[in-house]
Amino acid sequence: MKSVRSWLALLLLTLITAFTVVACSGSGGSTGSATDNAGPIKVGSKDFTEQFILGEMYALVLENNGFKVERKLNLGGTPVAQAGLLDGQIDLYPEYTGTGLLTVLKLPQNSDQKQVYDTVAKDYKEKFNLVWLEPSPMNNTNAFAVTQEVSQKYGIKTISDMVAQGSQLTIIAPPEFQAREDGLPGVIKVYGDPKFKKIIPADPGLRYQALTNGEADVTRAFSTDGEISAFNLVLLEDDKGLYPPYQVAPVVRQETLDANPGIGDALNSLAPKITNEAMQRLNFEVSGKKREPAEVAKEFLTQEGLLKGT
Known part of the structure; x- marks a missing residue:
């Protein structure tokens, strides 16, 4: 009787181990852009036209790369969006380097684009554990x-x-x-x-x-x-450097990147497409022609070849 119980216990342990291996390989073993068991990526934005368009572009690019996305656009101004990142209400949103430098970090004005980006990227990581992805050429100064x-x-x-x-x-x-x-x-x-x-x-x-x-x-x-x-x-050209650069880039929670490493590659592929000329045109499609930001964003991404199968 004792040998039968030992055999049954061994069989049960073998079945549990096999089930665990299968379950783990199905949920966490993939190195693709999106993990099956991850929650939705919460994409935020501030409360004006350009931010609505950028937020929609970020969301559409992520969805096109296999991520589940929850839109939390039109949050409010910079303090609201920043607080949302820090407390986990959102995972990422579009921010401007000059805003990060002056409004969030309270640092002195600087007109050098690279220095400003390097400063905000370093200080956001050290102070908030937030990551600046690649900046776009556009400068909304x-x-x-x-x-x-x-x-x-x-x-x-x-x-x-x-x-x-x-x-x-x-x-x-x-x-x-x-x-x-x-x-x-x-x-x-x-x-x-x-x-x-x-x-x-x-x-x-x-x-x-x-x-x-x-x-x-x-x-x-x-x-x-x-x-x-x-x-x-x-x-008019700011020939004496009065204003800092305001390049836009996604700011993302480090925890979100750790759980979804493909986010960086997906959004960085969009960055070089967002120029001043492109953003002026897109903004006017919404503010001047009264089109929906989501429609304008999708049209732009399709034209730029960033949406698969469209």
Whole structure:
């Protein structure tokens, strides 16, 4: 009787071991881009047009590489998105190098693209255990824009030119432009006082209308605004390096990368496709033509050959 019990125990142990090996090889043995037992990758974004498009692009590329994705777009501003990463509410979202440097890390302004990226990548890893993937060429920095006619009339191609001709120019800008350090005070500090003929405070949605109908000569802009390409505007060169670079890149939780190593390759394949010109066009498709960000993102990725089978 004792030998029968020993034999049954040995048989049961053998069956359990075999089942465990099969189960492990089915769930964790694959080295593919997505693991079968992983939860969805939670993709976030901030609360404006460009971020909606970028968030959708990240989500679509990941889904196309076999990952399950949960969209958590339109979270709010930088503090909300950053907090979401740190507490695990999201796994990744698109962030700008200049925002990471100034807003999150509270470090001094720096106009060197590589130095800024290297700094935020190093400090985010050390302080937050967050990883910056490869940055895109696009640089959504603070800027000033004029029409072709104004550029030719006053000989304006740089911010220095704008300041030199300031007394003849009317500028339209957000209400906080005259107080923010990256607004008029920053211009005065680096370039001198333009002594604008007139400053019109206005909501962002009214700036380009006023510029194109001649009510203003200069507008405060962001370098990837869709209206820049749509209206063939001249973006003034920041010839003295007032503004830091704002390259965009996915910022990802290290734990998420460890569990899903294919995320890096998938999103890095997208990075070089996102240029200023591409982002201006995509932004205008949404803000100007009122199309859905998901539709615009999918169309772009398909054209660039980043979606398989489409």
